[in-house]
Structures are given as C-alpha cells and as structure tokens.
Amino acid sequence: xxxxxxxxxxxxxxxxxxxxxxxxxxxxxxxxxxxxxxxxxxxxxxxxxxxxxxxxxxxxxxxxxxxxxxxxxxxxxxxxxxxxxxxxxxxxxxxxxxxxxxxxxxxxxxxxxxxxxxxxxxxxxxxxxxxxxxxxxxxxxxxxxxxxxxxxxxxxxxxxxxxxxxxxxxxxxxxxxxxxxxxxxxxxxxxxxxxxxxxxxxxxxxxxxxxxxxxxxxxxxxxxxxxxxxxxxxxxxxxxxxxxxxxxxxxxxxxxxxxxxxxxxxxxxxxxxxxxxxxxxxxxxxxxxxxxxxxxxxxxxxxxxxxxxxxxxxxxxxxxxxxxxxxxxxxxxxxxxxxxxxxxxxxxxxxxxxxxxxxxxxxxxxxxxxxxxxxxxxxxxxxxxxxxxxxxxxxxxxxxxxxxxxxxxxxxxxxxxxxxxxxxxxxxxxxxxxxxxxxx
Amino acid sequence: xxxxxxxxxxxxxxxxxxxxxxxxxxxxxxxxxxxxxxxxxxxxxxxxxxxxxxxxxxxxxxxxxxxxxxxxxxxxxxxxxxxxxxxxxxxxxxxxxxxxxxxxxxxxxxxxxxxxxxxxxxxxxxxxxxxxxxxxxxxxxxxxxxxxxxxxxxxxxxxxxxxxxxxxxxxxxxxxxxxxxxxxxxxxxxxxxxxxxxxxxxxxxxxxxxxxxxxxxxxxxxxxxxxxxxxxxxxxxxxxxxxxxxxxxxxxxxxxxxxxxxxxxxxxxxxxxxxxxxxxxxxxxxxxxxxxxxxxxxxxxxxxxxxxxxxxxxxxxxxxxxxxxxxxxxxxxxxxxxxxxxxxxxxxxxxxxxxxxxxxxxxxxxxxxxxxxxxxxxxxxxxxxxxxxxxxxxxxxxxxxxxxxxxxxxxxxxxxxxxxxxxxxxxxxxxxxxxxxxxxx
Numbered sequence: 001x002x003x004x005x006x007x008x009x010x011x012x013x014x015x016x017x018x019x020x021x022x023x024x025x026x027x028x029x030x031x032x033x034x035x036x037x038x039x040x041x042x043x044x045x046x047x048x049x050x051x052x053x054x055x056x057x058x059x060x061x062x063x064x065x066x067x068x069x070x071x072x073x074x075x076x077x078x079x080x081x082x083x084x085x086x087x088x089x090x091x092x093x094x095x096x097x098x099x100x101x102x103x104x105x106x107x108x109x110x111x112x113x114x115x116x117x118x119x120x121x122x123x124x125x126x127x128x129x130x131x132x133x134x135x136x137x138x139x140x141x142x143x144x145x146x147x148x149x150x151x152x153x154x155x156x157x158x159x160x161x162x163x164x165x166x167x168x169x170x171x172x173x174x175x176x177x178x179x180x181x182x183x184x185x186x187x188x189x190x191x192x193x194x195x196x197x198x199x200x201x202x203x204x205x206x207x208x209x210x211x212x213x214x215x216x217x218x219x220x221x222x223x224x225x226x227x228x229x230x231x232x233x234x235x236x237x238x239x240x241x242x243x244x245x246x247x248x249x250x251x252x253x254x255x256x257x258x259x260x261x262x263x264x265x266x267x268x269x270x271x272x273x274x275x276x277x278x279x280x281x282x283x284x285x286x287x288x289x290x291x292x293x294x295x296x297x298x299x300x301x302x303x304x305x306x307x308x309x310x311x312x313x314x315x316x317x318x319x320x321x322x323x324x325x326x327x328x329x330x331x332x333x334x335x336x337x338x339x340x341x342x343x344x345x346x347x348x349x350x351x352x353x354x355x356x357x358x359x360x361x362x363x364x365x366x367x368x369x370x371x372x373x374x375x376x377x378x379x380x381x382x383x384x385x386x387x388x389x390x391x392x393x394x395x396x397x398x399x400x401x402x403x404x405x406x407x408x409x410x411x412x413x414x415x416x417x418x419x420x421x422x423x424x425x426x427x428x429x430x431x432x433x434x435x436x437x438x439x440x
Numbered sequence: 441x442x443x444x445x446x447x448x449x450x451x452x453x454x455x456x457x458x459x460x461x462x463x464x465x466x467x468x469x470x471x472x473x474x475x476x477x478x479x480x481x482x483x484x485x486x487x488x489x490x491x492x493x494x495x496x497x498x499x500x501x502x503x504x505x506x507x508x509x510x511x512x513x514x515x516x517x518x519x520x521x522x523x524x525x526x527x528x529x530x531x532x533x534x535x536x537x538x539x540x541x542x543x544x545x546x547x548x549x550x551x552x553x554x555x556x557x558x559x560x561x562x563x564x565x566x567x568x569x570x571x572x573x574x575x576x577x578x579x580x581x582x583x584x585x586x587x588x589x590x591x592x593x594x595x596x597x598x599x600x601x602x603x604x605x606x607x608x609x610x611x612x613x614x615x616x617x618x619x620x621x622x623x624x625x626x627x628x629x630x631x632x633x634x635x636x637x638x639x640x641x642x643x644x645x646x647x648x649x650x651x652x653x654x655x656x657x658x659x660x661x662x663x664x665x666x667x668x669x670x671x672x673x674x675x676x677x678x679x680x681x682x683x684x685x686x687x688x689x690x691x692x693x694x695x696x697x698x699x700x701x702x703x704x705x706x707x708x709x710x711x712x713x714x715x716x717x718x719x720x721x722x723x724x725x726x727x728x729x730x731x732x733x734x735x736x737x738x739x740x741x742x743x744x745x746x747x748x749x750x751x752x753x754x755x756x757x758x759x760x761x762x763x764x765x766x767x768x769x770x771x772x773x774x775x776x777x778x779x780x781x782x783x784x785x786x787x788x789x790x791x792x793x794x795x796x797x798x799x800x801x802x803x804x805x806x807x808x809x810x811x812x813x814x815x816x817x818x819x820x821x822x823x824x825x826x827x828x829x830x831x832x833x834x835x836x837x838x839x840x841x842x843x844x845x846x847x848x849x850x851x852x853x854x855x856x857x858x859x860x861x862x863x864x865x866x867x868x869x870x871x872x873x874x875x876x877x878x879x880x881x
Contacts (some may be wrong), residue, residue: 072485085484089641092478094485191485198693225479227695229492290693297482299522316522339688348690 001029001157001211008062015048015062015115018157019106022064023268025154028109034128035150037069038077039109051104055238058104059218059394065100066156068147069110070117071202072191073097080193082115084304084323094191095226096202096219101156103218103283108156111146117162117195118291118327119143120170126325129351134176138381141174143167144205151205158215159205160332164195165283166400168203169412173419174381180204180212180234180433182250183426184407185230186214188223194255196290199283199404216429223337224309241268246276247374247399247421248303255418260418262439268373275361276402278354283401284394285338285351292335298323359406366408366425371435374399376421391413411436418434441655442624443648445591446583447640450576450616451602452556452609453498458573459555460488460532460695467559467570468611480573482527488694491516495553498607500704502577503538503551504873505601510702511537512831514553515694519687524567525560533578537700543601547582554578577608580706583620587642600710606627614635615751621647623655627663631675634668643668647675713738721745723754728757735749736761737772748784755783760798764805772877779804779811786815789812795866796820824867827860833878842881853877 007013023041025294028035042065051061067073070080072090074097079085093101100107114124122130122145132138133153140149144161148171151159155164161168163181174178181203193204204215248256299321300307302359307319322402324332365372378399387393399421403410409429412419413436422439424432454859461479478486496514503510514537518530533554541548556574573855581600587589595617602608608615613880617640622628629651648665654661666675708716713732717723723731731754732738745753761780765772783800786792792800792815803814815821824830834856835842844852853874860873 070485072483078484080484088484090478090483090485092483092486138714190487193485196693203725225489226694289690293518293520293530293688293690295485295524296520297527299529301524302527304485312522312524336688340691341686344688344690 001206001208002158004012004040005063005210005214006262009057012051013062014052015104015106016045016052018023018062019044019048019064021107022108022155022157028155028353029133032131033133033149033153034130034156035111035146035153036066036109036279037079037081037094037112037146038155038188040076040107042374043076043318044106046091047106051106054104058102058159058179059214060100060103060105063105063157064108064110064155065105065215065432066115066147066150066159067097068144068159068161070162070193070195071096071160072114072193073107073110076110077125078110078193080116081113081127082324082328083126084298086126086304088303088391090191092191094202095223096187097191100215100217105158105218111144111159113146113167115325115328116193116291116295117143117164117167118331120396121147121165121387122171123384124327126323131384133174134174135381135384139174139384139386141171141377141381143171144176144179145171145175147205148172148177148179151175151207152177155208158211159275160215160219161203161205162192162402163201163203163404164199164287165341165404166397168205168339169376169400169403169410169419169421170396172205172412173376173414174288176414176419178206178209178212178411178413179410180216181403182216182220182429183232183409184404185228185431186217186221186232186427188221188226188229189418190225191221194290196293197294198286198290199286201404209411209433209440212435213433216433220429229264235425235428235431237370237428237431239435241371241373242369243268243373244276245270245272245388246274250398251375251378252380254414255375255378255380258415259373259420262415262429263373266373269369269378271365271369273361273365273402275354275358280394280398282351282358282403283397285347286355286405288331288335289339289348289351290335292332295328295332327390355405360400362406362408363425366423366428370424370428370431372423374418374421374423376400380418413440441652443587444583444622444624445585445588445644446620447579447581447585447591447594448618448620449579449581449595449598450554450556451502452614453495453553453577453578454607454609455492455494455575457492457551458834459492459495459575460573462489467568467574468613470570472566473570476569476572480527481569482529485589488532488692489492491695491698492597496700497704498605498697499537499551499553499575499577500700500702501526501706502579502602502833503541503703505605505709506538506541506543506548506551506579506598507539508548510700511535513700513704514698516553516692516698517689519689520686523557523560523686524565525558525569525572527558527569527572531555531557532695535753537577544590544597546584546590546594546866549580551577551579558729583622588641588648591644592641595640597710599637600733604707606735618776619644619647621649621651623648626651626655627661627731629661629663629675630665631668632665632678636671638647638678639668639670642673646673646735650675669845679836700764701726707735721750721754723751724805727754727758733762734772736774740772740774742846744775744781744784745748747781748788752787753784756794756797758802760801764798764801768805769804776804782811786811786821790823791821792870793823795868795870797868819865820867822867824864827864827873828877830860830863830868831873831880834863834878845881858874869870 121139122142147159168179304323309315537549538552558569
C-alpha cells in the first residue's frame with residue numbers, strides 16, 4: 001500500500017493506471033468473492049481523469065477506496081444490504097466521504113455487509129454472501145466483510161467499514177488484513193447508517209499500518225454535523241502494555257500462542273478485568289434497544305416496497321415484515337420489548353448501569369497501561385453455513401465488544417494464527433497506530 | 441361540582457434555524473418541502489447537528505419567566521410512534537428543563553424542549569416536512585385550573601408574558617394546546633390540538649357544560665380523547681382511551697447532555713410592571729392594564745411620561761392610542777415614540793387641541809409621517825380662542841337643533857359641538873365650546 005501511495009505521489013503511476021489495475025482484479029475475481037453490492041467504474045474513471053496531473057496532490061491522491069454500503073456517497077445507491085433500501089440513493093455525502101474527495105481519493109464502490117450491520121459474517125446480506133479471499137469456503141467475518149475482502153483481494157487500496165461491536169476488527173482478523181476502529185467521537189458518523197448510535201464508529205481497512213494511518217488522518221476530527229464528535233486531550237505514551245487474562249478464556253489455543261509469541265519481548269503484565277464477563281449481554285441488550293429506535297424510520301412510506309393494510313399500523317407492519325431479514329427483525333423485536341414500559345427498568349436501565357461499570361473498570365486499567373492486548377477473535381473464520389444459530393454468532397464477538405462499550409480505539413493485526421488486538425484509551429488513536437506500526 | 445383542568449401548551453420558539461439542522465424555520469409561506477434537508481427528514485445516515493443554542497436560550501428564558509427552577513443540563517429523549525408526519529419514527533423531546541414554576545395560582549409541572557413534526561394532510565395523504573424540526577417548548581401545568589374562566593386568565597397572562605419575552609413565534613398555529621378537563625369524581629376528557637388560545641376558552645367552556653349536563657342526566661361517560669372543531673365551537677369524540685400508548689422513551693445517544701446557562705437575564709415581566717406602575721404613577725387599574733398590554737407600549741409610556749403630564753398621557757394612551765391601534769389590529773411601534781412626545785408637548789404648550797392630537801396620531805399611524813408634518817399639512821396647529829362668532833353662526837344655521845336641545849335632547853348639543861369643531865378644523869377647545877354654547881342657548 002505504501003509503495004502505491006509513493007508511486008502515485010511521485011507520478012510514477014497515474015490514478016487511472018492504479019484504477020485500471022484494480023478493475024482488472026475485480027473483473028478476474030469479484031464473481032467468486034462478491035465483495036461489492038455496487039461497483040461504480042464509470043464514475044471512478046471520470047474521477048481518476050479529473051484529478052490526474054493536479055499540481056498539489058491530496059493526501060489520498062489516486063488511491064482506490066471501497067466504502068461499506070452503510071456510508072452515504074452522493075449519487076451511489078446505498079442499500080445497507082437490505083431490501084428496505086434496495087432503491088435508495090442518498091442525496092448527500094457522509095462527512096468522511098467529503099474529506100476523502102477533498103484529498104483526491106477515488107471511490108470504487110459500495111461493499112457487501114450483514115443487513116444493517118446485524119451480523120458477524122456477511123452471510124446476512126439480502127443480496128449475496130461474500131467469500132473470504134483467503135479461503136473461499138469460509139466467511140469473511142462481518143459485518144464489514146465486503147470491505148475486508150475487497151482490501152485483501154486487491155480490489156482497492158483502502159476501505160471504510162463501520163464497527164459497532166467488532167464489525168471492522170472481526171473481518172480484518174478473518175481476512176488476514178488490518179482493521180482499525182477509532183475512538184468513539186474521533187471520526188464523524190454523519191452519513192453512517194445507524195446500528196447502535198452510542199457504539200457505532202467508522203473505521204479503516206488497509207494491508208499496512210501506513211495505509212490505516214493515512215486514511216484515518218484524513219477522516220478524523222470533530223464535525224458540527226455529529227454532536228458526539230469532539231477534540232481529545234493528547235496523552236503521553238509510556239509504552240506500558242498489559243495482556244488481559246479474560247481475553248484468552250475460551251480462545252483457540254493456537255491463536256493464544258501466536259498472540260503470546262508476538263508480544264514476548266514487550267514485558268507485558270497480565271491483568272484481569274472481571275466485569276468483562278458482562279460485556280457480551282450488555283452489548284447485545286444495548287444494541288437491540290438502540291437499533292429498535294433507529295429502525296423506526298423505516299415505516300414503508302418512504303423506503304422499501306409498500307405495505308398493505310387497512311390502517312397505518314397494519315401498513316407499517318406489512319412493509320417491515322416484507323423488507324427486513326430475520327436477524328434485523330429479531331433485533332427490532334427484542335429491542336422494542338426491553339425498552340417497553342414494563343421491562344425498561346429491569347432490562348434497559350440495568351444494561352446502561354452495567355455498561356457504565358464495564359467502562360469505568362477498563363478506563364481505570366488504561367490509566368495504568370497504555371495498551372491492552374489480546375486476540376481479536378477467539379477463532380479463525382468459520383465455514384460458510386456454520387454458526388447458523390444467532391447465539392453462536394453472538395459469542396464470537398466476546399473479545400471485540402468491550403472496546404465499543406468503553407468508546408476506545410483498537411486495531412487488529414493478522415498473525416500466523418488468528419489476530420492480535422491492541423486496545424488504547426479513548427482519544428489515544430495516534431499513539432495506538434504508532435505502537436502498532438512498530439510492533440509489525 | 442368542581443372542575444379540574446390541566447393544560448399542555450406547545451409554543452414554537454423564535455429562531456432562524458431548526459433545532460438540529462440549519463434549515464430555515466419558515467413553514468407557513470415556504471413552498472412544500474423547501475426548508476428541509478437530510479437531517480430534518482431523517483435520511484438514513486443523517487445525524488442531528490449540535491443543538492440550536494438560540495432555541496435552548498429562548499426556552500430557558502420562558503422557563504425562568506414562569507418562575508421555574510432550571511435544570512443543570514438538557515437530556516434529549518426519543519419518543520417513539522409511527523405517523524406520516526414523523527420521518528424518524530420518533531420525536532426528540534427533552535427531559536424537563538424547567539420545573540415547579542407558577543403562574544396565576546397554577547403550578548407549572550414542567551417546561552421542556554421538543555421538535556415539531558411535519559404537517560400531514562389527511563385529505564391528500566401528502567406530508568409537508570417544512571415544519572419538521574422547528575423548535576418548540578411544551579409547558580405542562582398541574583391539574584389545578586378551576587374553571588374555564590381561570591384557564592382564560594392563565595392563558596391571557598401567559599400570552600402577555602410571551603409577548604414581553606419576544607422569544608416565541610406569534611403566527612397563527614404557532615401555539616397549540618391539549619387540555620384535560622374533568623368534573624371531580626368523573627372521567628377525564630382530553631381535548632387535543634386546539635390551535636389557538638381563544639379556541640381553548642371555547643373548547644373548555646363547551647366541555648365543562650357538556651360534562652355537567654351529562655352528570656345531571658345521570659349519564660356515565662368514559663375517559664376519551666376529543667377533537668375541537670374550531671368553526672363550530674364544539675368538541676367531537678376521537679377515540680376512547682383503553683390502553684395508554686407506550687412511547688418507549690429513551691435517552692437519545694446522538695445528542696449528548698447539553699449544559700444550561702442559568703444566568704440568562706429576563707426582562708421585567710407584566711406582573712412586575714403592573715405593580716410598579718400602580719405605585720409609581722397613581723393610575724387607575726384600567727389605565728395600567730392598557731399601558732402594560734404591550735411591552736413596547738409600556739416602555740414608551742415610561743419614556744414620554746418623564747417629559748410631560750403622565751396623568752394626561754395615560755388618558756391619551758388608553759382613550760386614543762390603544763383604541764386606534766386596536767382598530768387597525770396593530771402593535772405599538774417604537775418609531776412612534778418621538779411623534780407621541782411631540783404631540784404631548786404640543787398639547788402642553790397649547791399649540792394643538794386634544795381633538796387635533798387624535799387627528800395627528802391617525803396621520804402618524806396611517807401615513808407613517810412625522811407628527812409635525814401632519815399638523816402642518818392638515819393645518820392643525822394653533823388654538824382658536826375667539827369662538828364666539830363661529831358659535832353664533834352655527835346657532836343661526838341650525839335652529840332646529842337648538843330647539844331640540846331646549847326640549848331636552850342632549851344629542852342635539854353634541855351635534856352642534858361637532859359642527860363648531862368642524863368649522864374650526866378641530867382647533868377649538870371642546871370644553872370651552874361647550875360652556876359658551878350652553879350659555880348662549
């Protein structure tokens with residue numbers, strides 16, 4: 001990735017040459033990988049020609065970027081891998097897209113995902129199943145599976161994904177590439193379709209840390225269009241590392257060993273964060289609640305095929321039954337249930353309390369240590385068709401969700417077996433990337 | 441039979457832009473969906489911008505004016521329901537920003553900020569989203585209002601306060617009221633979406649009578665929601681309330697808590713002005729009420745009264761100025777203050793009569809000219825002191841009226857005075873004319 005960047009910046013290759021190279025690979029392999037929902041070759045070529053020979057080259061000059069299909073790119077259909085949005089074309093750009101265009105990046109298309117980001121393997125798309133470029137019989141992970149696969153398959157130089165509970169780090173791990181989830185509030189979510197608003201974060205895939213840093217530096221920063229964004233105080237990095245005992249519980253032995261080998265020379269202390277055992281249920285209850293709320297807007301009046309029915313409620317129910325997939329429906333129903341009057345106290349408010357306990361405990365550890373380390377996923381990519389039960393799929397998120405609950409930054413780096421996850425405090429993104437760059 | 445009334449009053453706040461985006465707040469004259477963007481019509485992926493600070497400030501001012509305690513921060517919540525005018529499928533509505541207030545003996549339970557939904561036309565099935573996201577406050581009273589007359593008094597004072605604060609909108613439909621009314625020991629009736637304060641009095645008066653009549657007839661009625669038909673002045677049953685709707689209120693993760701500046705100062709309110717004016721200027725209650733009926737009018741009175749006889753000024757405000765403004769459905773414009781001062785001075789210096797003063801004032805209002813210009817143009821300067829000849833002339837020309845007066849018809853005297861005033865172009869002093877007229881007859 002760094003090589004291509006330098007060639008473009010030095011004029012050794014042109015943006016169009018870079019693009020044609022990617023198009024060639026897409027033509028060869030996309031039919032078996034299915035990384036994309038929409039490919040926009042025509043506009044990408046137009047854009048490549050437009051920026052060619054610019055005197056001052058943007059930071060992303062001529063780089064080909066794939067975008068998860070839940071991030072708005074003006075004029076390109078955005079489906080969220082759902083029938084509900086099959087024919088929806090956003091009339092606006094997400095803030096991250098504005099910034100990419102500003103820096104001369106070229107958007108090649110929109111990548112496949114689990115419907116509305118509900119899933120961990122990109123088999124829950126209404127349109128297609130993405131295959132893992134490393135092993136076509138296996139899932140690419142999810143929900144940003146299309147973006148991870150596109151980077152791994154060489155369809156693009158960089159890709160954007162979104163991470164609510166591991167949706168960038170999981171596919172990065174399964175596809176053996178690098179995935180970075182910035183701190184909550186560090187990158188504008190404006191234009192990112194919600195899954196769970198207090199957890200969602202746009203992040204980056206690349207084959208090297210250089211690429212991750214490059215794209216992150218372009219898209220980061222506060223945005224008046226996203227009220228949760230802000231500036232963070234810079235903290236010194238003292239290089240204190242801890243490995244978290246709980247992260248290795250139930251983890252594939254070979255992966256654990258790979259992780260421990262990788263950090264052998266770091267003098268990492270082993271620590272325990274007991275409240276992590278509540279992370280998974282807390283995460284899912286929170287996701288259901290926020291997801292049910294944000295999905296209210298899909299009432300069948302503006303998006304999706306129209307419902308039938310004699311009154312408004314029948315009409316809305318019919319449209320939603322018709323246009324949503326199973327996992328989406330499951331989450332809406334559970335979320336509606338736990339936020340309803342009779343159950344809110346017992347479920348929803350308890351969840352909020354649990355979250356705050358977990359957050360505080362992790363934050364306390366991050367006062368003492370700069371980085372917390374463990375595996376990203378407890379297993380390698382599973383075979384397509386495996387893990388048909390939702391609870392099996394949910395369990396795979398156990399190592400990634402704590403980061404979102406506490407709003408932290410984290411990166412996944414591929415190892416011989418599995419991947420290494422490095423976690424840093426909220427706002428410590430730059431230190432994290434520097435550290436990860438050295439470690440590789 | 442004791443009446444119990446509680447009100448929920450929605451008032452749109454006066455701001456340039458909407459609560460969570462930069463769209464303009466005009467929805468009355470704008471073309472359909474002209475003032476909308478991806479945020480206020482809730483396109484997938486859009487997020488609320490940082491909250492409109494002006495709206496927050498305005499809401500705090502109103503809450504303070506209603507003697508509320510103010511919260512440290514505003515927590516925005518989501519209230520979920522499906523309706524075509526609600527593009528998000530939920531409405532953003534804050535937790536109480538003010539609470540435990542008081543007005544006209546009624547406890548204000550809470551004041552909070554909300555975003556207005558769009559406007560759905562039942563007949564065409566179309567929605568205009570221009571109103572979506574317009575900031576408003578909801579004022580909720582405890583059920584302590586004792587009658588529709590009490591409600592009227594409460595709302596009139598509220599309206600006066602709002603007009604003083606100048607932080608809310610005043611166009612038709614910018615205030616909407618839901619009223620709960622019951623007769624003690626009987627079912628509660630909610631009258632929804634009354635679109636004006638006047639409508640509230642009519643609706644409540646109608647409901648109070650309707651419910652009392654049902655009770656007298658021994659009819660057992662159930663709790664329900666009724667709609668107010670403004671044209672007919674009646675309420676109509678909408679739906680029986682069987683189950684309470686569950687809006688699944690939850691904090692909005694997209695809007696972090698907003699710190700409130702509690703120190704914002706508010707102008708002197710009608711109540712304080714009323715008390716001060718009564719003490720400071722020995723005026724009648726009626727005069728004070730007219731003078732404080734508009735903040736700018738009261739301010740003008742204070743300013744001008746420093747330079748002339750305030751008692752005569754109060755009389756002029758009540759008897760002439762406010763009457764002429766009301767007649768034209770106008771509010772006092774502060775540009776008139778120097779003109780009023782000129783008029784008052786001119787009366788004091790005996791340059792014009794009080795009759796001329798009114799003519800000049802009308803000119804100032806209608807022609808938007810300076811008082812002095814009008815006075816000169818219409819030849820109103822000067823007082824006719826020698827009225828005897830004119831009186832004699834008029835008496836000669838109107839012998840019948842003289843006879844009538846002698847027979848005891850008071851109207852005839854007014855007729856003659858009118859004739860004389862006209863002959864002098866209003867420059868005669870009415871009192872003097874009357875005196876010498878009586879003497880001569």
